[in-house]
Amino acid sequence: MAIDHRTLAIALVLALAAGACARAPRPNMPRPSPVREPAAPAMQQLIPLPKQLDLASGAPFAIGASTVIGVTSADPAAARSARELAEWIRRATGLRLGSQASAGNRIDIAIDPARQALGPEGYELTIEAQRLALSAAAPAGLFYGVQTLRQLLPPWAEHEAVLFPQPRTVTLPALRIVDTPRFAWRGAMLDVARHFFAPDDVKRYIDLLALHKMNRLHLHLSDDQGWRIEIRKWPDLTAKGGATEVGGTPGGFYTQEQYKDLVAYAAERFITIVPEIDMPGHTNAALSSYPALNCNRQAPPPFTGTDVGFSSLCVDNEDTYRFIDDVVGEIAALTPGPYFHMGGDEVKTLEPEKYRAFVERVQSIVQKHGREMIGWDEIAAATLLPTTIVQHWRPDAARTELARAPRLILSPANRLYLDMKYDADTALGLRWAALIPVEAAYGWDPATLLPDVPPGRILGIEAALWSETLATIRDVEFMAMPRLAIAAEKAWASPVEQQGWPQFRERLGAQGPRWTAMGINFYRAPGVPWK
Ligand code: TNX
Numbered sequence: 394m395a396i397d398h399r400t401l402a403i404a405l406v407l408a409l410a411a412g413a414c415a416r417a418p419r420p421n422m423p424r425p426s427p428v429r430e431p432a433a434p435a436m437q438q439l440i441p442l443p444k445q446l447d448l449a450s451g452a453p454f455a456i457g458a459s460t461v462i463g464v465t466s467a468d469p470a471a472a473r474s475a476r477e478l479a480e481w482i483r484r485a486t487g488l489r490l491g492s493q494a495s496a497g498n499r500i501d502i503a504i505d506p507a508r509q510a511l512g513p514e515g516y517e518l519t520i521e522a523q524r525l526a527l528s529a530a531a532p533a534g535l536f537y538g539v540q541t542l543r544q545l546l547p548p549w550a551e552h553e554a555v556l557f558p559q560p561r562t563v564t565l566p567a568l569r570i571v572d573t574p575r576f577a578w579r580g581a582m583l584d585v586a587r588h589f590f591a592p593d594d595v596k597r598y599i600d601l602l603a604l605h606k607m608n609r610l611h612l613h614l615s616d617d618q619g620w621r622i623e624i625r626k627w628p629d630l631t632a633k634g635g636a637t638e639v640g641g642t643p644g645g646f647y648t649q650e651q652y653k654d655l656v657a658y659a660a661e662r663f664i665t666i667v668p669e670i671d672m673p674g675h676t677n678a679a680l681s682s683y684p685a686l687n688c689n690r691q692a693p694p695p696f697t698g699t700d701v702g703f704s705s706l707c708v709d710n711e712d713t714y715r716f717i718d719d720v721v722g723e724i725a726a727l728t729p730g731p732y733f734h735m736g737g738d739e740v741k742t743l744e745p746e747k748y749r750a751f752v753e754r755v756q757s758i759v760q761k762h763g764r765e766m767i768g769w770d771e772i773a774a775a776t777l778l779p780t781t782i783v784q785h786w787r788p789d790a791a792r793t794e795l796a797r798a799p800r801l802i803l804s805p806a807n808r809l810y811l812d813m814k815y816d817a818d819t820a821l822g823l824r825w826a827a828l829i830p831v832e833a834a835y836g837w838d839p840a841t842l843l844p845d846v847p848p849g850r851i852l853g854i855e856a857a858l859w860s861e862t863l864a865t866i867r868d869v870e871f872m873a874m875p876r877l878a879i880a881a882e883k884a885w886a887s888p889v890e891q892q893g894w895p896q897f898r899e900r901l902g903a904q905g906p907r908w909t910a911m912g913i914n915f916y917r918a919p920g921v922p923w924k
Pocket of ligand 1: 701738739769786810812823859860861
């Protein structure tokens with residue numbers, strides 16, 4: 394039975410109101426029977442919203458000591474998803490589910506190659522009293538199905554250290570979800586150059602992306618203020634160029650081993666790392682590390698301010714292209730994903746012809762290393778290969794140039810720049826593009842942003858977080874959340890399911906307890922009914 398979303402919302406509110414509160418555990422008391430938790434209010438709990446969610450009228454699935462979890466396909470990805478789900482369930486209930494047949498209900502996880510219609514990232518989830526079945530055509534789909542189940546479990550599942558003096562029975566509502574994403578590119582960019590963020594901080598950001606079914610993390614690895622990735626053939630890039638950051642505090646960099654570990658951590662969560670080395674501008678850290686990259690062969694001093702547009706590699710110098718070839722080669726060797734981002738933005742010191750020739754030459758170097766090039770929207774002025782991707786960011790970028798771009802990612806600064814202040818009182822962040830309160834972050838449509846661009850060329854959207862004003866991961870979280878979750882909703886949820894702000898803000902508010910349990914420093918935006 395398909396229910397319209399308003400009816401569903403009312404039913405869920407009633408279900409919540411009827412639910413009993415969990416009793417606090419009491420030490421030194423005889424162990425009572427397991428606490429029963431109320432069924433999770435299904436749709437309310439989910440961001441992004443699934444493409445199709447039908448509540449069923451049957452009894453819920455109660456996870457208890459005799460519930461069994463197993464895989465019904467031989468694929469190792471199914472076994473891994475089963476382990477991951479069992480771990481979320483353990484954290485939610487205190488129960489370690491077995492896989493041996495029992496009298497209880499069961500969870501079946503399977504890769505089903507016959508389900509090609511679900512695509513590489515889709516999944517189907519059926520919940521009935523006796524059986525919970527999750528299937529997908531490919532491993533990523535199972536991962537996303539597990540994230541959906543994770544959001545249906547109580548929020549305390551996110552709190553690693555919680556103790557269970559008594560196990561809890563958690564129920565999941567009877568339903569059927571058939572879910573596929575709207576866009577293939579569901580990205581986030583983190584600027585680790587203006588301020589450096591240690592590997593564990595980046596992993597925390599990756600965890601946020603994974604929870605929201607995002608699948609690209611673009612790392613802005615170099616800028617005027619710092620160079621953040623070890624390049625073995627050019628060691629001073631990090632020895633000198635990595636030492637600084639905005640404000641003059643010590644910077645930092647990722648060793649190649651640390652970077653590979655981040656790539657692997659992301660890959661386990663079906664997130665592709667997109668490395669960016671910004672050029673020819675935004676290069677003071679490289680220029681100050683190697684005199685040979687400068688036209689006058691003199692290294693400028695390090696830069697720890699926030700101006701943009703003053704630096705450029707010497708585009709007339711062959712050393713520059715040897716440098717680029719080495720950098721792209723080493724990074725490509727560390728990065729299994731197909732992309733290399735060359736930046737290309739805000740070059741104010743080069744004539745347009747020289748700029749275009751530079752972009753085209755870098756494009757052929759990137760192609761030689763077997764990667765698809767991405768660049769900020771200025772590169773649309775050059776002649777681009779069909780595989781090249783233009784990342785739209787300037788709200789006033791030339792429409793005719795963008796319409797020629799072979800493929801696009803949308804990061805309009807006045808909607809998707811997470812470093813823009815929420816309102817005039819936000820202490821952190823910038824405001825050059827706009828103030829972006831949560832309602833404005835939600836209230837636009839990627840399909841109509843660029844009317845001249847054929848919709849098939851838009852790969853998806855990416856939320857960008859620049860770190861001129863953000864020095865710690867707490868700062869990052871405050872600017873990103875909740876707008877990163879909003880970006881995920883826009884990237885995944887089908888247009889027909891996007892229900893408008895009055896409904897969406899209820900769902901946003903329902904995330905409060907989960908994010909709190911995760912220890913996220915999110916902005917409690919006014920106008921959102923935070924639970
Ligand atoms: C513009 S977006 C930039 C960055 C700044 C950002 C601050 C882009 C390609 N260039 O260099 O950090 O604005 O919002």
